[in-house]
Structure formats: C-alpha cells, structure tokens
Amino acid sequence: MSKKELKTNAMRILDRAGVPYTYQTYECGEFTDGIHVADQLGLPHEQVYKTLVTVGKTGAHYVFVIPIAEEIDFKKAARAVGEKSVELLHLKDLTKVTGYVRGGCTSIGMKKQFPTVIQEDAEELDYIYISGGKLGMQLRLSPQDLQRVTGASFGDVTAKEEA
Secondary structure, X not given: OOHHHHOOHHHHHHHHHOOOOEEEEOOOOOOOOHHHHHHHHOOXXXXXXXXXXXXXXXXXXXXXXXXXXXXXXXXXXXXXXXXXXXXXXXXXXXXXXXXXOOOOOOOOOOXXXXXXXXXXXXXXXOOEEEEOXXXXXEEEEOHHHHHHHHOOEXXXXXXXXXX
C-alpha cells in the first residue's frame, strides 16, 4: 500500500493547513474502544482523545474531544456550547451527519464543521492522539493545531471525580 492510499480526508486537511502530524496504523476490523487502541499502540491513556458527537435541544450538532478514560459531563458540555441540554448523537445517524464511522470519527473534516470543544486539560500537553478519520488509524498532533484547524475552543466538559 502506497503512502498516497493511506491519506484520509483529515490528513489532507492537515496537510493543506500546514499542520505537522504523525500517524500510526493498527489492525482493526471493527469498532474498538480508545483504551484498547491506546494499549495496543502502547500510548499513554491521558494523551489519547476520543471524539463525541452530540445533538442539542435546538437540534444543532456539537463535537467534544475528550480523554479516552473520561466521560462527558452533559451539563457542562451544554453550557460550553450555549445549549439547554445535549445528548449523544444516535449511532445510526453518525455516518450520515459526520461522514465518519464509529471508532474512525475525528473532529477534522466532518461533512460540516460543527462547533467543537476540546477538554481544557489538553492545552497542557505537547501533543495528543486522535482518530485519523478511519478505523485503524491514530493521528498525533498538538492540541493547539487541532484547535486551529477545527475552529475549536477549550473548555471543561468532562465529569470529574469528587475527592
């Protein structure tokens, strides 16, 4: 397989924007959760992020990029995007809305650019890993570059354990 065949839409967008990134591929026939992917690739869990697509009370779609081991806090997420409430997009609608499949969904290059929020903890990291836009591919890039290319904001949208 040539390098050209490996390019995903997300990678082409990063290339056009002049964003430096690297990628890793892994064997994956179907959806695998992020923790399993991180373990398979030997990546630190706190640097691997998942992309969640939600729908607000108004019917608008929003994208949240959060660490794989954390859960979204729907109240915080709704506040971050100015909605009364948000809920996860039904899986059956994911490809129709984003152009991506479960496990290969990334905030870069969806059918439409939806408002995107990256969990604020990412700002402290030099780089994070996100889906490359297809099953079996992870991209490594700086959170600031992800923010720039998606027009995202940083915000606190995950559920925190109370001490």
